[in-house]
Amino acid sequence: MFSLDTAASPPPDPRQALARADALCQERGVRLTELRRRVLEILWNSPTPLGAYAILDVLREDGRTGAPPTVYRALEFLLEQGLIHRLTSQSMFTGCRQPGSRHDGQFLICQDCGQVDELNNPAIEELLRAEAAAREFEALAQRVEVLGRCPDCRRGAIDHAA
Amino acid sequence: MFSLDTAASPPPDPRQALARADALCQERGVRLTELRRRVLEILWNSPTPLGAYAILDVLREDGRTGAPPTVYRALEFLLEQGLIHRLTSQSMFTGCRQPGSRHDGQFLICQDCGQVDELNNPAIEELLRAEAAAREFEALAQRVEVLGRCPDCRRGAIDHAA
DNA sequence: TCGGAAATTGTTATTTTATAACAATTGTTA
């Protein structure tokens, strides 16, 4: 038996992701400035989502001066362009695995290690849209997050118990 | 044509909600203290979700002394008992329309007026569970929120344009 | 290529949300 709906996320490769972002921004005529590109790179280089202040720390390690608004503005741009997602339950940000087609995504978030898997199950999206439509509610964005434990951490926990 | 999956939320009635909460806590042998009950009441009396500090303001109008931890602890209890929900994208809290059976719910949140409709569509819940299971992810909680405009605000917007 | 408007980034200060740590009080039970 196999899943009918969604493929697994492609392995996140920072270089590819940045090249894709470059291309998308060029197409769209928007500017992926050095700062914005660097923030995106920082996110892609991290195995787990990062908060704005963690990103700011890395920028400062770069030698760049900056304050929270610097980061938040870059994040705002990246969100608008669909290059990253915000995990609202965590106040954190992560690179989008399917940029290009704007979407909100669905996330499996490990509460132990923080790692995140991005789903894009159209059936879930569609059901939510339908629920909204049935109530004459104009749906503009979806936030779908599943909190729990990833396979690695489950195995780790089993090891500890053994 | 009609929806197959979920009924509309019952009209929120503070008195009923509080009576139900009393009963549930009694059954469970947990204490719905005066403070906790009052916080729940404040939430039910509000037409829209409230943040912790808005709740604190009302408590102070009551004449009660208190600080943020007072409110957050009461909220924590109410969340544990499934008597309220947290809207993570808003950092706000709202009374649960179907207490008794623990669930995470799904929410339609109006970005104009703040009003919230609670869904409990089992198909959405099930799809998320299935996605998690397919990836061997242990799902412990779900956060599902749709942001947009409620029917009232859509009509209001049309009126303005007209 | 120069100058001015728009976009981007820098900077300072503040607001909003949430929690840590410990003290005081209340409730429960032996």
Add this chain to the structure above:
DNA sequence: TAACAATTGTTATAAAATAACAATTTCCGA
């Protein structure tokens, strides 16, 4: 009623996000 647990009060601080304005860079037309 003493002792213990649960709840609430209090002070202080951490963490996340934004407001407001200044400086800089980019873009584009004259």
